[in-house]
Amino acid sequence: MDQHLLSIVLLTPMAGLLVLLFLPAKSKNLIRLWANLASLAGFLISLPLVSRFQTGVAGFQMEERADWIPTLGAHYHLGIDGISLLLVMLTTLMGFLSILSSWNAIQDRTKEYYAMFLLLQTGMIGVFLALDFFLFYIFWELVLVPMYFIIGVWGGPRKLYAAIKFFLYTLAGSVLMLLGILTLYFQHFKQFGFYTFEISDLMKTDLTLGMQQWVFWAFFVGFAIKVPMFPFHTWLPDAHVEAPTAGSVILAAVLLKMGTYGFLRFSLPLLPRASMDKTIVEILAVLSIVGIIYGALVSLMQQDWKKLVAYSSVSHLGFCTLGIFSMNPNGIAGSVLQQINHGISTGMLFLVIGIIYERRHTREISEYGGLGHVMPRFAVIFAIAMLSSAGLPLLNGFIGEFTILQGAFEANRAWAAFAVTGVILGAAYLLWLYQRTMLGQVTNGKNLGLPDMSFREVAVFVPLIAWAIWIGVYPKPYFDILRQPVTEIVERVRPGYFQAGGQINGGQGPGARGQGEAARSARDISKTLRAERASFPRPRPAAAAGTPPGPRPPAPGGDR
Amino acid sequence: MSQFYTSTDHFTIIPAVMLALFGCAILLFDFLVFPDPRQRKYLLIFVALAEGFTGYALYRQTEWLTANGQTSLTGFGGSVTVDGFGIFFNWIFVIAAMIVAVVSYKYLEISGEHHGEYYGLILFAQSGMYFLATGTDLITLFIGLELMALTFYVMVGFLRTDKRSNEAAIKYLLLGAFSSGFLVYGFSLMYGMAGSTKLAVVAEAIRQRPLWDPVVFLALATTSVGLLFKISAAPFHMWAPDAYEGAPTTVTAYLAVASKAASIAFLLRIFMGPFWSAKEVWEPILSVVAVLTMTVGNLAAINQTNIKRLLAYSSISHAGYMLLGLVAGNDTGINGIAVYVMVYTFMNLGAFLVVVALRRQNIIGEDLDDIAGLMSRSPGYAVLMLIFLLSLAGIPPTAGFLGKYYIFLSLIQTGHFTLAVIGTLYVAVAIYYYFKIVRSMFIRESTEKAPMATSAGLRLALGVSGVLTLAIGVYPEPFLRLAQTSLLR
Secondary structure (H helix, E strand, O other), rough: OOHHHHHHHHHHHHHHHHHHHHOOOOHHHHHHHHHHHHHHHHHHHHHHHHOOOOOOOOOOOEEEEEEEEOOOEEEEEEEEEEEHHHHHHHHHHHHHHHHHHOOOOOOHHHHHHHHHHHHHHHHHHHHEOOOOOHHHHHHHHHHHHHHHHHHHHHHOHHHHHHHHHHHHHHHHHHHHHHHHHHHHHHHHHHHHHOOOEEEHHHOOOOOOHHHHHHHHHHHHHHHHOOOOOOOOOOOOHHHHHHHHHHHHHHHHHHHHHHHHHHHHHHHHHHHHHOOEEEEEEEEHHHHHHHHHHHHHHHHHOOOOOHHHHHHHHHHHHHHHHHHHOOOOOOHHHHHHHHHHHHHHHHHHHHHHHHHHHHHHHHHHHHOOOOHHHHHHHHHHHHHHHHHHHOOOOOOOOHHHHHHHHHHHHOOOOHHHHHHHHHHHHHHHHHHHHHHHHHOOOOHHHHHHOOOOOOHHHHHHHHHHHHHHHHHHHHHHHHHHHHHHHHHHHHHHHHHOOOOOOOOOOOOHHHHHHOHHHHHHHHHHHHHHHHHHHOOOOOOOOOOOOOOOOOOOOOOOOOOO | OOOOOOOOOHHHHHHHHHHHHHHHHHHHHHHHHHHHHHHHHHHHHHHHHHHHHHHHHHHHHHHHHHHHHOOOOEEEOOOOEHHHHHHHHHHHHHHEEEEHHHHHHHHHHHHHOOOHHHHHHHHHHHHHHHHHEOOOOOHHHHHHHHHHHHHHHHHHHOOOHHHHHHEEEEEEEHHHHHHOOOOOHHHHHHHHOOOEEEEHHHHHHHHHHHOOOOOHHHHHHHHHHHHHHHHHOOOOOHHHHHHHOOOOOHHHHHHHHHHHOOOOOOOOHHHHOHHHHOOOHHHHHHHHHHHHHHHHHHHHHHOEEHHHHHHHHHHHHHHHHHHHHHHHHHHHHHHHHHHHHHHHHHHHHHHHHHHHHHHEEOEEOOOOOOOHHHHHHHHHHHHHHHHHHHHHHHHOOOOOHHHHHHHHHHHHOOOOOHHHHHHHHHHHHHHHHHHHHHHHHHOOOOOOOOOOOOOOOHHHHHHHHHHHHHHHHHOOOOHHHHHOOOOOO
């Protein structure tokens, strides 16, 4: 059982799905109950991951590996590090909560609905656990079909358009990504004489800069469409607005994170030189900043409650990608934390919209006003969700955005200066939304008799609010978990980073690259350094060069 | 070589002989023993026996090759060659013929055209396919082609009272005859160059000529017209949508799968044999043809409302993908074509079988409307169809992904990046029209309530295709090993 914990986490939703298929379609409550139990079980089973996870251990943990298709060199290889641990926990929790929130909302074709959700859950967990590129790609594509159906069958008026748009966009991106994968795979074969999809083996491939750039852009299309980065974001508002509440929640909270996770797990470590290429970094940072500001400005203009939150996702994910391409520990750790934060707060915002939509069946902001008088519990929960999304200190959003901006500032001050406007605009559109819908007098008579939230509805929010406050007040455990994987990524991309005391400017990073010995000793020093540093976001000691190189720990992420 | 008859000669053609004999037996027994149309489904026993014998003969051929440690066995002075390639393709014909025969009786009964010779024709066509996959002589190949084509002309027009079926048969016959003419003209030039009809001799003669020799080019061009027509590659694809739509759906399935697989085998025999030394000449031509084929197939499919026509265009685009494997031309590419043909057989047969089940009394059942709401009526069929369509589009974890995987990998290995990008982008286009069917099945409301026309044979065949389509996708290892045995060269 212990050795197969990851497989069990991965396959629990699948097992739930198989049983679900044998339940009679007519007994809807039985199906609901079973789906809720299965997803709750999925969450509970994933909890031991947290207790078993050893903070600060290099590489992947709880690995499972078996040959799968020897002819192609594909393996069934699962493993977890700090980044994937957080995302898997987010997935299992949000999966359960979104299924719980669908109890009343979904009345027809319930069996198919829950079947699709459980399938989706398996695909998403698989994406975060796979350490073999072939396996990863299968899970990556597996997610598309259930999401198509969730939007297309149970969605709003323009559901067909939104569903196929989502499918086509993401599929086009992922097939191009496949070409990148195959290129890498073939280059590895040319150098080592055997075919493999193992990430750790592919990392040893030495690609020319030109080849790395080619593969980088192929990956970029796949990941950027998923994130979505500007200008590939146009599928997102449609998909979000048309999807049923739980679909929006899972889409925002987890599905988008697959893209940012892809950058962190694949683009950066596999293609370090392309990732540090000055032009590429600048293009991506600028796209992220444009995404931040554009998303916020468009949010400001929205008349539709759900569309507003959808565009705010574009803005928030812009922060996540900006953090990644700051290419320093603060930026990347902040980005991962912000991914979790966005999952929590935007998940809550979509749930809030779902609750009001179930009562009034409209999402026009102008239809509402003064709801705070009618639904006080709702008003409090919406306030917390909104403030957490806007980045109020002591709530989760602040920590993530602050760390990202710190990282961006270190990389390039102009980036930070532009990105910070996104925080201000974010507060503006969210507070304005709250003001228009919740405060003042009740402007629409239809809203007078609305019932406040029920116990089940509140129960959905409790874990999320608790999590938001936890991250906001005491984020240290998260940074502890993230320190090791983030350091590995930074060392991989910028081998001289820790030697130089972390003062390298964003554009001039690759300077130390190519000088093999220097880079290696730099890595040694940084390992020692890392042990000394207590907490992440704090500025690191400047006197790094004097520390003697210690014994060399295993290479990052490589060894099995 | 010089000997007129050797002791192993009969061994190289025994499957084709068995198929032809059983075909004749069916014609005889049909009117002697089963005058009652309802009994005609018992003729399936003959088909099963014929396929059983063929399968056994293929198995013995494999065994012989392994036992003697050889890669090929030639017969009749080099006219026929039994090798891994031929055996692999023949297994595909066996499976396709068996599945098509098993699902046909209900369909033909509903159409009122259940005649015994139908089963005979299936076997005759398969006999021709045998020679297309194993023939290494221009005459043998041509006779195999004509045997297959002539039977298909008859089978496409099998619904005598249906105008569409007749029209389709005439169109197919006229265009097919034309293309055969081109093909034979090319063959005659090859003979003229080599003084022999043996592929090996022709290959040698072409190798000794300069690369851009006008005669070689003319032979290449005319032969290609005939070959590309057979695999329905653009711009010689016009017949396919009409023939596919007009033919009885079971015949369409056979035509789309077995005839295409045999033609691909034929094409590989010619391009990897005589014309291999001129690869530099035909590689750019075939690249253009492949891109054109994918473009025409994928773009024309978008607006179709008839499922058979839609699948016809999709099958055109699949021919484009297979050609890309030949353009790459390395082992991965050729192996990729074999894998592609294998997975294509199961997924395409499966998709057509669902359309077969839509044909009910007084309902033609070919339109997107006819399949609307299938999920609420017959969820099993709907889910199977979804699997087949995802596989046709190449979405993992279904079999179709592996076919595309090999093709793309071979293109990347040989540095054809542009072709690879075009090929991948058309995957996204294809998903649009495949999902028109999915949307109709899962999202739209049912327009009519008539139950599906099922039969035990159809359910069995669908189950086999569905399970294999998923199994090849999830655990492809044994199937990939099998396909590797088919490598030419």
